[in-house]
Amino acid sequence: MSTHALSRANRASVLRVLQHSDPLSRADIAERTELSLATVSRAVNDLVKMGFVCQAGSLDRTGGRPRAQFTLSSDAVATLAVDVADHHTDVALIGLAGNVILSQRHEIVDADPSARLTHTIRVVTSTFPRASKNSPRIIAVGVSVPGPVQADGTIDFAPSLQWHNVRLGSILRQELNVPVAVHNDANLIALAEATYGELRNPAALVALAVFEGVGSGLVFNGRLWHGNQGSSGQIGRMLLSLSALQNIYVGYGDLESHLGSEGIRNRAAKAGLELDPDREVFRELFLVQAEKHSAARELTRLFTIEGVVGV
Incomplete structure (x- = not known):
């Protein structure tokens, strides 16, 4: 693994830990990620400069020098979440800390497959600049669709939308110029429940x-x-x-x-x-x-x- 890729992986590890925790010190993060304190310090400093992480006070546990506490920045960057459902398209702007900044529903009735695709693309592409104007910087888009999806974001088939081999991921990447992930809705429901549900991290x-x-x-x-x-x-x-x-x-x-x-x-x-x-x-x-x-x-x-x- 290259140095760049390793640094990126370390930053991702830090973000995952902070995503599911109260504010943590560098030493706490090192313990939970099993990374060295020096590695965590570099990753945290990088994430602070990027605006992903901010300091959330300090804590003195031993009577010595207070330890700085860090948490995710809720208002620095965001992801645009899109749910393409049977008869509507929901869009939501989600902060890095999981906070909902914006949420809208766009109804569509009895549209043919082509019109439904046009409606979905128009909703996403029109929401993106409007949300970006007065909100945190949007760094990625995630799309949920009711049908099996290939790794590149191509929808094999979606009966409720009458879509077949629709390259939605490629279309939106070209329109928005940000990373776009397209996944099956049931898979995302399962992953969300396993990650954030009442019984987190189940074996199955x-x-x-x-x-x-x-x-x-x-x-x-x-x-x-x-x-x-x-x-x-x-x-x-x-x-x-x-x-x-x-x-x-x-x-x-x-x-x-x-x-x-x-x-x-x-x-x-x-x-x-x-x-x-x-x-x-x-x-x-x-x-x-x-x-x-x-x-x-x-x-x-x-x-x-x-x-x-x-x-």
């Missing part, structure tokens, strides 16, 4: 993402399990019965036809439930109807069994 975690489609994300020993070609969690096309073998599925798969939002609406209609078409189907079913309708309670019970135990 599976997160189910149920929207119009159904997917999952797998984390083992703190790392995403991508599987062959990044499709490890793509469970929506699993067959629930032998009779499904005779069906032809375009877009969504068999499991999704039962447990996705449209599948739930169809099953609710068969059970005699009228769900508000303008409301989010799962919230309507689980929080509203289930409180007052026995059929809804039974449907939510079956959904839980099939979605969690049966998969």
